[in-house]
Amino acid sequence: MGETSFLLYLTPDDRIRHYHFSVKEKITEFAIQYETLIVENWHPVIRYDTAHGFAHLDRMHPDGSVEKVPLLYWDYNEALTFAQHDIKSNWEWYRERYKKEMGK
Numbered sequence: 001m002g003e004t005s006f007l008l009y010l011t012p013d014d015r016i017r018h019y020h021f022s023v024k025e026k027i028t029e030f031a032i033q034y035e036t037l038i039v040e041n042w043h044p045v046i047r048y049d050t051a052h053g054f055a056h057l058d059r060m061h062p063d064g065s066v067e068k069v070p071l072l073y074w075d076y077n078e079a080l081t082f083a084q085h086d087i088k089s090n091w092e093w094y095r096e097r098y099k100k101e102m103g104k
Contacts, residue, residue: 013037014095016087020080027076030055032083036095038104045098046091048083055079062102 001023008016013036020030031049035042047058048071055076059067071079
């Protein structure tokens, strides 16, 4: 069994919060979230996790609403790999979308 948790800073104002738990190399739960610092506050922007018993993407909006998109066709290992790649590849676009919604 293994639990892994860390923060990965992309810039001083952008980071990825990573958590996963595995048993015999099989992911049993995870959460990976992109956060950005805006006006001295960290804002969660995109989160992939396994809360509610299934892998899904949460798109956070500045008004507090959250869009939930299920990742139905992947096991947790595949979903976590996809999430890491998506966030590392697209975090700048996610930040700009979020800031635009804020009117910044």
